[in-house]
Amino acid sequence: EKLLMEACLELFKTDYVVGIQDMGAAGLTSSSFEMAGRSGSGMRLSLDKVPMREAGMSPYELMLSESQERMLICAKKGCEEKIKEIFAKWDLDAAVIGEVTDSGKMELFWHGELAGVIPIEPLSEAAPVLDRPIKKPAYMAQIAQQNLCGCGASERELDAAFDKIFGDPEVLNKSYIYDQYDASVGLNSAKRPGMLGAAVMRVKQNGVKLAMAADCNTRMNYVHPRIGAALAVASAGRKVAMSGATPLAITDCLNYGNPQNPEVMWQFAQGCEGIKQACAALNTPVISGNVSLYNETGGVSIQPTPAIVCVGTNEGEIIPSDFCASGVSVYLVGDTKGVFAGSLYMKTVENRVAGSLPELNLKAERALWDFAIEAGRSGVLEFANSVGIGGVAITLAKMACVGGIGGEFEMSCDDSRDIFDESFSRAIFGVRDEAKFKELAAKYGLSLMRLGISGGEVFRINSVRKNLKALKEIYFGEFAKIVKSED
Template sequence: MDKKTIEAHKISQSEYEKILEILGRDPNLLELGIFSAMWSEHCSYKSSKKYLNGFPTKAPWVIQGPGENAGVIDIGDGMAAVFKMESHNHPSFIEPFQGAATGVGGILRDVFTMGARVEANMNSLRFGEIRGNDKINKHQRYLVKGSVAGIAHYGNCMGIPTVGGEISFDESFNGNILVNAFALGICKSDEIFYGKAEGTGNPVIYVGSKTGRDGLGGAVMASDSFNEENKSLRPTVQVGDPFAEKLLMEACLELFKTDYVIGIQDMGAAGLTSSSFEMAGRSGSGMKMHLDKVPMREVSMTPYELMLSESQERMLICAKKGCEDKIKAIFAKWDLDAEVIGEVTNTGKMELFWYGKLAAEIPIDPLSEAAPILDRPVKKPAYLDEIKGLNLCGCGADKVSNQEAFDMLLKDPNILNKSLVYDQYDANVGTNTIKQPGNLGAAAIRVKENGVAVVMGMDCNTRMNYVNPRIGGALAVAASGRKVAMSGATPLAITDCLNYGNPLNPEVMWQFAQGCEGIKEACRELNTPVVSGNVSLYNETEGVSIQPTPAIVSVGVKSDAKILPSVFVKPSTPVYMIGDVKGVFGGSLYMKVIEKLVAGTLPEIDYKKERALWDLVIEANKLEILEFANSVGIGGVAMTLAKMSCVSNLGGEFKMACEDNRDIFEESFSRAVVGVKDEAKFKELASKFKLNVTKLGNVGGDKFKINDVSKDLCQMREIYYTEFSKIVKQES
């Protein structure tokens, strides 16, 4: 094999030598393509696997942890929630509509391939600077519009509600946007399907859409950083058809009611290659496949293209022998292809045939077992020493009054209401959505089969991850769980999507390693194990990496569907803050907006206080002594209360004791603001949990006031609800 071809497949010299050792000969082009895809960063996790070991993954309520298509938890009365989050970052930067749309399609298949009907979508989006009129700003606005339209198109056409999400902006994402898609489905806890292929002689059946050349090399493309040459890789972006996926989901769910299936796997990254190798590998089996029998939508396709295409809306099934015609009949009813393309063997090898001739032969276990696990160099980033002394230096900040600072923060895209985004999503199809998007806090759906609410909280503060990757990773776990708890639900487990820069940079690998340690620590201390997840590296353009972004979704359950609101409910309600003011300005939005800095240091998280906060709100809600509860987020108490005021159309007058008058904007951890029905009972309960509570004031009036800040409610709402749309829609 010539050196140029090997390099084009992103195979290193040491990896090629390992291939020669496994095969005992030179690979042909098809075999090289398979190794390239399976050993890509996207599929093999070769840079990250070392640090993923040790994630807490077990609890009495965990049915399936990492290693399958999605994670599964018990939600009571014989029902289970199936969920996962994945990235589609590189494709969405290249072609935002199709990249984001197929990201949604892929995560939906991961969930319904487990036997669950998908009931909710969410998304975590990061973009660069959208304000201004230079080329980058205009392009970022184009990416926002395209990505959101793609997400809306796929989810809406599938008839699956998009119930919530998060979106943030920072210039570190100018060269690499992040599109992370989350889906959650519901099924019976004893009717879960797995991605396995076992039983010698059992047929392997291809179902779904035909295979084309779209998405060729997608897994390898997603395992590289961007430069000027590869920004135009549109052929590596898949093209989605949500109507075909809707048919595929319904056909699969009908199939799952039978006993015809041994195992089933989505054809995701690396297409037919990853699905076939993973299914056989999990069972220690071999497999024969006749690639000329694969349904094709383009002429003159080669075995190489068929194995590596990432055409969408396709699945691979291992069926019980003798059930082939029954399975074909189900898929024919839904107007979908279903073809027997192979069978399970006991050879431990993948044998690929092309019109009767052997085209490739690869041992399955060695390909997985010998997949590189890299021990890349790590180095603490030099910038950390430069920024650690800048917690709130006052160089400029002290010249800005709190009123001016409030007005500046209110107009920041990270604070503004995103109705331009969520109004494009159908949040109500399926009639299970309890809480509408835009109402702050966690999202929630009801499960009709057992009457519970499943609550989903999504969070990641990228600035704090930049300032301290370990505490930032832990904080994402804590904050997402806190959102769930503020709804009155008990957080049970998380899924993650770990987005970082180029692993060839030792400073990025240090950030990643630290982020993983923080997540492990928080999951262990807060008792919310990791059940599924994804890693996305190489989020770098021209040597500039993104801020570390370990996006987390925490999933919890409440025994009934009555969710505690996240906004003001009625006038005259006393408002309390739970937690302490510690003057945390490191990585804060205040520092970013006022001082144009992402800097400072972060204190350690007190997990006992964090968990006590969750338990206090859950218990107080059960006792019916709370009107509402909301986690204190970016912009501190001032911006948290301001957003609640805008959404509820209720003013309020609040007074917060501060050592520094700017502390109304500081971002200490483990805090919430709550509306209290019975103040005496609430204080008594808080003392039982050993938490400090402070009365801030009362809801009501047509003004929003906190300390030396005052804003007319109508004027504040006008800014909050209209400014984001004006920014994104501007033409020049």
């Protein structure tokens, strides 16, 4: 996948290509129909010329195969060999498999014999719209009032809650999985996996850095499918912005249950609407994606899972996401509102997924992005990280573990449990120039709170105090133990 990306980036710098399409669901069929349908043209394909990973594949299988790491390219005539040379340089197969025609039909050949003819326009531009019945799930009324009680928590309860949340697989470092694969192909990984926030790749040819981040909180999508989906877009974009890059676009993978169930279809429709609203407000168009439905076991559907990946570009310095220096003032930017619906606290401590979510203020979200980008370019920041699952406490703890630097923090809370609250549109910043930082925050209308300072061998937030070495052992080691225990 990474080699394919590198080859395509090199190809984009040329004028050899008229169009390019990533192959998604239904593979060659959907990709070729989309390209021909948009242009009002036809297409002639020789399927026996398609590079195959298995011997003995039939024309039917070749058209519908959803093999990964493939692109369909429409090239200028006469540039075929030059394009092949680019892909060969990256050790990738590339083959001429057909040509554009004016027939308005998809003509499929197999070793010179016509294997099938399909009209393009009726399928690509005039396909019937499936209007399934929808119904708001009954469970939503049942869980809407199940928010946390207002009784707060003792110091002992907070300490126990921290241990439960920090030890949850969702929080733990996943390097046991991804370290088995090479993350340094072409030596272009400017910010490697595991360093929190967005990953960053360098484009050698022009010095631009590509920042990419993924996000989706399935519990919040279960509690409120529209807000949860919009939040996935916002959270992925926020991670990109915290790296200093400008978020530009998203791709999505919409995973839902059985759409023949009206309640699941309602979740799906609401999720699409949430993504649409967020992308329009945040100026991050959907440029690709796919849909996976019928995800259920024993008649029980999965929680709505609209996974979002955001990509952005950065021509300046990358902002680290961990405590990369001691003696740095640490600030929280954004409002804490006591949001526990669908939170990791409620899952691990309360053992339930419930509550009601407030609306997501997309204007405030975009202001936070723009603030982080400008602050980064101004040299004001030492580090920055989006506040994610587990709230401020867990976000700070992860930053301490990855950076190997502790810190002493005091967060003013209306409820002692708010250190774990998962309010939207918040981020942690390590600040070099506090006066300029405050000036920029005021410019963007953002609230801020000074939490403390990085440094030392202890991690503390309010009454929760942990030895950093012990935290690191949990963060970097426990996930592998969990996986191995389930073998």
